[in-house]
Amino acid sequence: MANKIQTLNDLSFSSDQQPVVFLRLDLNVPIKKGAISDETRIVAALPTIKWLLDKKAKIIACSHLGRPKGVGYEEEFSLAPVGVRLAELLNLEVVLAQDYVEDGFGKIVYDLKPNQIILLENLRFHKEEQAGNANFAQKLAKNAEFYVNDAFGTCHRADASMFAVPECFPLEKRAAGFLVAKEMQFLEEAFRAPKAPVTAIFGGSKVSDKIDILRKFTNIANNMIIGGAMAYTFLKYLGKNVGKSRVEEDKLNLVEEIFKAAEKRNVKIYLPEDHICGADFSENTIPVVVQSADIPEGLMGLDIGEKSAVTFGKIIESSNVVVWNGPMGVFEFESFSKGTKAVAQALAQCSGTTIVGGGDSAAAIVKFNLQDKVTHVSTGGGASMELLEGKELPGIKVLRKK
Numbered sequence: 001m002a003n004k005i006q007t008l009n010d011l012s013f014s015s016d017q018q019p020v021v022f023l024r025l026d027l028n029v030p031i032k033k034g035a036i037s038d039e040t041r042i043v044a045a046l047p048t049i050k051w052l053l054d055k056k057a058k059i060i061a062c063s064h065l066g067r068p069k070g071v072g073y074e075e076e077f078s079l080a081p082v083g084v085r086l087a088e089l090l091n092l093e094v095v096l097a098q099d100y101v102e103d104g105f106g107k108i109v110y111d112l113k114p115n116q117i118i119l120l121e122n123l124r125f126h127k128e129e130q131a132g133n134a135n136f137a138q139k140l141a142k143n144a145e146f147y148v149n150d151a152f153g154t155c156h157r158a159d160a161s162m163f164a165v166p167e168c169f170p171l172e173k174r175a176a177g178f179l180v181a182k183e184m185q186f187l188e189e190a191f192r193a194p195k196a197p198v199t200a201i202f203g204g205s206k207v208s209d210k211i212d213i214l215r216k217f218t219n220i221a222n223n224m225i226i227g228g229a230m231a232y233t234f235l236k237y238l239g240k241n242v243g244k245s246r247v248e249e250d251k252l253n254l255v256e257e258i259f260k261a262a263e264k265r266n267v268k269i270y271l272p273e274d275h276i277c278g279a280d281f282s283e284n285t286i287p288v289v290v291q292s293a294d295i296p297e298g299l300m301g302l303d304i305g306e307k308s309a310v311t312f313g314k315i316i317e318s319s320n321v322v323v324w325n326g327p328m329g330v331f332e333f334e335s336f337s338k339g340t341k342a343v344a345q346a347l348a349q350c351s352g353t354t355i356v357g358g359g360d361s362a363a364a365i366v367k368f369n370l371q372d373k374v375t376h377v378s379t380g381g382g383a384s385m386e387l388l389e390g391k392e393l394p395g396i397k398v399l400r401k402k
């Protein structure tokens with residue numbers, strides 16, 4: 001596994017100077033008509049900002065917001081409302097900088113007072129940000145001495161502020177903020193030498209989307225639990241009747257590969273032994289309980305059944321490390337959400353380390369209000385998935401110790 005990353009405690013600030021820190025945050029919050037509808041990401045950024053302020057740092061904070069065209073200012077995508085809220089939460093002044101790639105910006109940084117921080121206007125107003133442009137990165141980095149990345153959800157993107165800006169700083173002056181460090185602790189460190197039994201639960205729609213993560217966990221887990229639509233491709237491979245469940249006929253070879261890899265390491269694969277089915281993929285379809293692994297013609301599996309939920313729950317509760325990625329059924333439909341809820345509850349009951357990968361499983365654990373009962377709920381969708389797959393993320397690679 002790759003080297004550990006630099007964290008805030010690895011940075012050495014000289015006490016007699018105010019160090020200037022370029023701080024990449026994820027302040028990409030939903031804004032409608034100037035009003036922020038969910039400020040979770042702003043609140044989540046506060047611990048790192050406060051830690052830096054405690055060290056008397058001058059902060060140049062920045063983020064992207066939405067998907068502007070990349071050809072200059074667009075009011076709809078302005079970070080101005082975020083700056084206002086940040087100022088309220090920190091009880092200081094936020095200077096929103098528009099012309100931060102111009103020479104005059106250096107004076108704004110130089111003149112910054114202890115009760116002020118700078119927030120750069122949306123990085124994506126410049127097309128060079130998403131192009132990963134090195135020249136743009138140099139202009140961003142020019143006025144700072146340190147680089148801190150606390151934008152976990154963007155770490156899988158090779159944007160200028162994520163990899164090219166940190167490359168302008170010596171490694172000992174780059175670090176992950178608290179959010180990124182925590183995600184790394186649970187999505188990477190937790191699997192360096194995990195104490196058995198390790199259980200990985202996978203669900204969601206497609207085997208093909210999850211093949212890399214399935215492969216990776218045949219090398220780590222002791223138990224693999226498969227639910228969701230994905231389970232039907234596995235059951236079909238085993239020769240079961242799957243009715244009109246969603247099956248990827250052309251991915252049976254991938255399932256075979258997973259079974260073979262699992263067999264080599266003696267990893268147990270658990271599939272649903274009963275199902276909640278419906279005649280159609282619709283919220284109003286009548287739920288039909290099918291008490292066997294085989295599904296009759298005309299029905300599709302939309303959730304795992306009660307027996308499966310009990311079996312899966314026992315395995316989860318007796319594990320030392322559990323990672324969960326993907327719902328057990330169509331949890332968005334009330335009648336087909338019980339299996340996903342049961343898995344979420346089993347995680348909540350487990351006394352080991354319980355990790356919920358981002359995206360739909362994170363949405364599910366929040367829906368069932370169990371997010372405080374698990375060890376870690378990842379905030380990144382794509383980024384957490386790629387990390388769990390064992391991929392190197394551009395935003396993380398530049399923070400690794402040598």
Ligand code: AMP
Binds near residue numbers: 209227331
């Ligand atoms: P993913 O993004 O791959 O994790 O897939 C999540 C989606 O899979 C959710 O929107 C679920 O509704 C869907 N899903 C889960 N189980 C099933 C199923 N048995 N049949 C169809 N879709 C499912």
